[in-house]
Amino acid sequence: MSTISNQFRERVEAFLKATGFRATEFGRQAVGDSAFVLNLRRGRSPTLATADKVLAFIDEMEADPSRCSPNRKAA
Template sequence: MSTLSEQFRATVEAFLANSGFKPTEFGRQAVGDPSFVLGLRRGRSPTLATADKVMTFIRMIETTVPRTARNRKNDD
């Protein structure tokens, strides 16, 4: 069984893989921290408030922006 931190990191990684977001841009837009994903990958655990912001951002992107538009935006 995985921990909540592992599940959270897996959710973020899956979103990055499926959305085409670059890790730095994701961190910048989701929580204002371009090194957020790097910190997660190094074992950093976000606060509940930060995790909530990230999950809200992911849901917002997944429901409002078509995948092709997200990919085009991040190809710039």
């Protein structure tokens, strides 16, 4: 059984892989924290408000793929 935290982390990782967004740039743009993804990978659990911001950012980017530069590299 996958926890909500694991599902959230998997969604972020899938977005990074699909778009080529660097983890640091994603964190900076999504929540103003360039270490956000690193902290997630280390087991950090974001608040619900932060998770909502991140998911809204992902949804917004997926709705307009032109905003996801193909030149970004995964970190």
